[in-house]
Amino acid sequence: MIAEDRKTRYFIDLQWYTQNNRSFQAMAQQRLCPACKAKLGTEVQERVPTVDPKTGRVVFEMRNVPYASNPMTVVRSCCSKERSYVTAETPVAEALFRVFLANSNQPISAEQIREQLSNYISLADRPHGYSPELIERIIANDRFYGLRAFQLGVE
Numbered sequence: 671m672i673a674e675d676r677k678t679r680y681f682i683d684l685q686w687y688t689q690n691n692r693s694f695q696a697m698a699q700q701r702l703c704p705a706c707k708a709k710l711g712t713e714v715q716e717r718v719p720t721v722d723p724k725t726g727r728v729v730f731e732m733r734n735v736p737y738a739s740n741p742m743t744v745v746r747s748c749c750s751k752e753r754s755y756v757t758a759e760t761p762v763a764e765a766l767f768r769v770f771l772a773n774s775n776q777p778i779s780a781e782q783i784r785e786q787l788s789n790y791i792s793l794a795d796r797p798h799g800y801s802p803e804l805i806e807r808i809i810a811n812d813r814f815y816g817l818r819a820f821q822l823g824v825e
Contacts, residue, residue: 677779677780677781678779678780678806678819678820679777679778679779679819679820680770680777680778680779680780680783680805680809680817680818680819680820681770681775681776681777681778681817681818681820682694682767682770682771682775682815682816682817682818683816683817683818684775684816686816686818687816690816692816694816695739695741697815698741698742698745698771699738699741701741701745701749701767701768701771702738702741702744702745702749703748703749703752703754703755705748706737706738706744706748706749709737709738710736710737710738711736711737712736712737713734713735713736713737714734714735714736714737715732715733715734715735716732716733716735717730717731717732718730718731718732718733718735741771742771742774742775743774745768745771745772746771746772746773746774749772750768750771750772755768755772755790756768756769756787756790756791757790757791758791758792760791762800762804762805762808763808763812763814763815763817764815765787765790765791766783766787766805766808766809766815766817767815767817769783769786769787770817772786773786777820779802780802780803780805780806780809781802783800783802783805784800784801784802784805787800788800
């Protein structure tokens with residue numbers, strides 16, 4: 671159990687997008703399934719947490735927001751469940767990015783990424799089987815998706 675806690679975890683670094691003058695929202699929305707892409711530009715009602723100024727308590731209120739304003743929520747609840755979300759033909763770096771979107775960008779280890787990929791693709795369908803070493807190497811060399819090792823501050 672302790673060894674699992676010490677494994678390097680990875681995530682999409684949203685600050686990387688700002689630093690590189692790129693839009694994470696646009697990048698993530700491009701990965702929406704066709705049905706969800708068709709809803710872009712529409713408004714939906716979402717429960718939004720706010721602080722009640724009188725009581726200081728967190729309350730939820732309904733607000734109109736653009737559809738997929740939080741694309742990870744849409745990917746997780748809908749798009750990642752489509753058979754075509756990640757296929758054997760999906761480039762590996764793209765597949766990694768999609769796994770992080772489907773996982774709401776929770777930092778996870780290379781082994782956990784591999785496990786999640788196996789939910790989409792039989793590892794036998796890929797000649798390299800998505801080895802943890804390959805996943806780590808692709809993330810270390812990424813210059814397009816903002817994939818990074820997760821750092822928990824000073825140890």
